[in-house]
Amino acid sequence: MADLRVLRVPYSTNVERIALAAGHKGLTVEWIDVDPDDRRVVREASGQDLVPVLLADDDTVVTDSPRILAWIESRFPAPSLWPSDxxxxxxxxxxxxxxxxxxxxxxxxxxxxxxxxxxxxxxxxxxxxxxxxxxxxxxxxxxxxxxxxxxxxxxxxxxxxxxxxxxxxxxxxxxxxxxxxxxxxxxxxxxxxxxxxxxxxxxxxxxxxxxxxxxxxx
Ligand SMILES: N[C@@H](CCC(=O)N[C@@H](CS)C(=O)NCC(=O)O)C(=O)O
Missing domain, CATH: 1.20.1050.10 (Glutathione S-transferase Yfyf (Class Pi); Chain A, domain 2)
Structure with missing residues (x-):
């Protein structure tokens, strides 16, 4: 099972942030591809239309890439994305x-x-x-x-x-x-x-x- 499950659409800048952060931490991601013209899956999961959406294993759903990045850092602190000072x-x-x-x-x-x-x-x-x-x-x-x-x-x-x-x-x-x-x-x-x-x-x-x-x- 992957470390993270994330809804994405093609060419998304904010999705690329999650890919870079996960790569830095050596995490695996199960990418769930969504049709950009049909956001029902995104809306049903998160109550809004934008990706990325993180589906965490404990039923937590996190939207908005800065909040997702903070969540990843708190759950998988090493190696950190933030300076130690x-x-x-x-x-x-x-x-x-x-x-x-x-x-x-x-x-x-x-x-x-x-x-x-x-x-x-x-x-x-x-x-x-x-x-x-x-x-x-x-x-x-x-x-x-x-x-x-x-x-x-x-x-x-x-x-x-x-x-x-x-x-x-x-x-x-x-x-x-x-x-x-x-x-x-x-x-x-x-x-x-x-x-x-x-x-x-x-x-x-x-x-x-x-x-x-x-x-x-x-
Ligand atoms: N503040 C949000 C913005 C998310 C956002 O704008 N996502 C884009 C893709 S990068 C999106 O889903 N846009 C709607 C669309 O393409 O129809 C974040 O940082 O995650």
């Missing part, structure tokens, strides 16, 4: 909260504006076009912040791979990786087209993507 662990939590609640804002708004017009900016109103420019600039400025953060350290939380990398990698990697054929999520296209970077523009961030790509995953 309490202050560093608190900073890692702040990083992840900011990533989830602030960093995702610009690409989500860009996807909401660009998706419906097929990424044809000429079909946007002047106000919408200005909003697209503003959020693109924010996205690019924050890529520079990640580049600065990686000065002298291999991972976003410091020397060791951990929760900051698990939280950010599935999203930031689209700056290098094109969406997989079949992945039509406008959010992923925004990350790839508006958040693109390479070894010339962002050498440390590009090397970090390559480093985390090699991590084990469930």
């Amino acid at each position: 309490p202050g560093d662990a608190a900073l890692a939590d702040v990083f992840c909260h900011r990533f989830n609640e602030v960093w995702k804002g610009p690409p989500n708004r860009l996807a909401a504006l660009l998706g419906p017009v097929g990424f044809e900016t000429s079909r946007l109103s002047r106000t919408e076009a200005r909003a697209v420019d503003d959020d693109t600039e924010r996205l690019r400025t924050w890529l520079g912040r990640f580049e600065e953060r990686l000065d002298g350290v291999d991972h976003l939380g410091g020397a060791a791979f951990g929760i900051c990398d698990v939280t950010a990698y599935p999203f930031l990697r689209f700056g290098v990786d094109a969406p997989t054929p079949g992945d039509d999520d406008p959010f992923h296209r925004v990350l790839h087209e508006r958040g693109a970077f390479d070894a010339e523009s962002h050498p440390r961030l590009t090397a970090w993507v390559a480093r985390v790509r090699e991590r084990p995953r469930a």
Whole structure:
């Protein structure tokens, strides 16, 4: 029997977080594939429509990837995803909260504006076009912040791979990786087209993507 049972849909960034965390801890996962266009299984299990959903062996159901990651850490503490120093662990939590609640804002708004017009900016109103420019600039400025953060350290939380990398990698990697054929999520296209970077523009961030790509995953 697997260590974890998780509902997933294809191409999900938040599901990839769970795969990376489980890989780090050497846990096995029974993935339960759900039809993205029919969420009844997800709704019946968890009362909401989003994945990942963790079905724990004691009838516990956990939704929302940050809460699932915290649950995995509490149930399988070693090797830890959080720094052992309490202050560093608190900073890692702040990083992840900011990533989830602030960093995702610009690409989500860009996807909401660009998706419906097929990424044809000429079909946007002047106000919408200005909003697209503003959020693109924010996205690019924050890529520079990640580049600065990686000065002298291999991972976003410091020397060791951990929760900051698990939280950010599935999203930031689209700056290098094109969406997989079949992945039509406008959010992923925004990350790839508006958040693109390479070894010339962002050498440390590009090397970090390559480093985390090699991590084990469930
Ligand atoms: N805050 C949630 C967000 C979950 C979420 O947005 N999941 C996406 C897949 S990455 C989803 O199920 N989207 C609905 C859809 O694709 O229709 C988390 O971190 O798990």
